[in-house]
Amino acid sequence: MGSWAKLKSSSWAYHTAVLSLYGFFAYCRVAEPFITPYLMGPNKNISGEVVTNYLFPIWTYSKLACLLPVFLLTDFLRHKPLVVVQGLFLVTNYVLLCFAPGLLAMVFLQVNYAVVTSTEVAYLSYIYSVIPIENYQRATGYVRSAMLVGYTFGASLGQVLVSVAELDLFYLNAVSLGTVSMALLISLWLPMPQRGLFFKGKKDASVGSSSHQTGPLGADRPEEAVMDKEEVGSRKEKMELDGSGGRHSWGNMATAGHLLWKSFRETYSSRNVIYWSLWWALATAGYEQIFNYVQLMWDHIEPSATSSIYNGAVEAACSLVGAVVAFSVGHLKVTWAVWGELALGLFSAVATGAVFLMALTSSIWACYAGYVIFKSCYMLLITITTFQIASNLSMECYALAFGFNTFVALLLQTMITLVVVDEATLGLDIVTQFIIYGSYYAFISALFLIRGTYTACTNQRNP
Numbered sequence: 001m002g003s004w005a006k007l008k009s010s011s012w013a014y015h016t017a018v019l020s021l022y023g024f025f026a027y028c029r030v031a032e033p034f035i036t037p038y039l040m041g042p043n044k045n046i047s048g049e050v051v052t053n054y055l056f057p058i059w060t061y062s063k064l065a066c067l068l069p070v071f072l073l074t075d076f077l078r079h080k081p082l083v084v085v086q087g088l089f090l091v092t093n094y095v096l097l098c099f100a101p102g103l104l105a106m107v108f109l110q111v112n113y114a115v116v117t118s119t120e121v122a123y124l125s126y127i128y129s130v131i132p133i134e135n136y137q138r139a140t141g142y143v144r145s146a147m148l149v150g151y152t153f154g155a156s157l158g159q160v161l162v163s164v165a166e167l168d169l170f171y172l173n174a175v176s177l178g179t180v181s182m183a184l185l186i187s188l189w190l191p192m193p194q195r196g197l198f199f200k201g202k203k204d205a206s207v208g209s210s211s212h213q214t215g216p217l218g219a220d221r222p223e224e225a226v227m228d229k230e231e232v233g234s235r236k237e238k239m240e241l242d243g244s245g246g247r248h249s250w251g252n253m254a255t256a257g258h259l260l261w262k263s264f265r266e267t268y269s270s271r272n273v274i275y276w277s278l279w280w281a282l283a284t285a286g287y288e289q290i291f292n293y294v295q296l297m298w299d300h301i302e303p304s305a306t307s308s309i310y311n312g313a314v315e316a317a318c319s320l321v322g323a324v325v326a327f328s329v330g331h332l333k334v335t336w337a338v339w340g341e342l343a344l345g346l347f348s349a350v351a352t353g354a355v356f357l358m359a360l361t362s363s364i365w366a367c368y369a370g371y372v373i374f375k376s377c378y379m380l381l382i383t384i385t386t387f388q389i390a391s392n393l394s395m396e397c398y399a400l401a402f403g404f405n406t407f408v409a410l411l412l413q414t415m416i417t418l419v420v421v422d423e424a425t426l427g428l429d430i431v432t433q434f435i436i437y438g439s440y441y442a443f444i445s446a447l448f449l450i451r452g453t454y455t456a457c458t459n460q461r462n463p
Contacts, residue, residue: 342452
């Protein structure tokens, strides 16, 4: 039992395995590719206009309200409680979908799902607090692969249940309720990190202030290099005895605020990080908007009430492409610092064409193909972007950049939703919305084509 307890508390393999299991079951949402047909079908009987212009905007606004508090609470509470909250709200999400009738319940569902999606930051950043820097790259690959495999398996299973078994969409939500319930149970096994990145106990705060990580992904960690095992053990014992390991005084909060501000200035002091972050925020806002409303576009072209739907197969194909892309980027011998911004412009242009194809075609298969192309381009570029930003920042700075860029993207998405989608303003139809999204991506591609061409030419002249 002693060796098992030691494995649980100190082994990165245990942390990675539990995180990967949680990711698989949490993202194995069999019903998610079919959520719009389910809401508009006989089970909920909500019109397409209400879903588009009333329900879905509530999710966007609620997520914006949740994201910043969740980001701060994630580090303050040391990740695990927020991951458990995500699992709990996932269960509530599918209980509502299965058993709650009426439009008011579906409004509450959007708020509930906003908590689920905003707490993803706790899950995705958990590895920073429990896994040693030398294992970070491998652990990240395993955890993200588990998420993709879970989503692919769930989407594929959903498609089989719809097309082969011809089950009602209610049963897809019931199966999803089972998988996310398993994720909730697994989240309870996650070890509690000893400290956060910014909010630390008294001992950690004093050490952290003198050993701020520097270099790519915090590569230089002199404090850890000279601290022997006995010192670590005695320090941990003392923290457990005096209770300071998990408490946060006002002084520590002030230290955390100072560290946050210092990390923010350090993060965005580089022009390259600013340019990559700009693409991250702009492109992610557009991607999330298209991802949220693409099922409505598919239903517009070929109504699910009268036609066979293959949403699950398309999402499974996208996830497989995403896995291949993520693996391939790590093995490409490309100087992204030179050619990366040009790649952002070129592939954003391809994504722009794919969005216009989805908006203007009357063929469901052409629309499916456009979505696969668009999502593949985004997955390729967001992988390159996160790698480029992470390779030049410490752990604290990268975690802050992740949270801040995500917040800016959501802020932009909220503005788009408020102006284009919300019934209180323009309340545009789904085709017009996608034409606007295509124009939005055309602006992004033009911006980064110009910037990328300038950067590449400058580096060719002055290597």
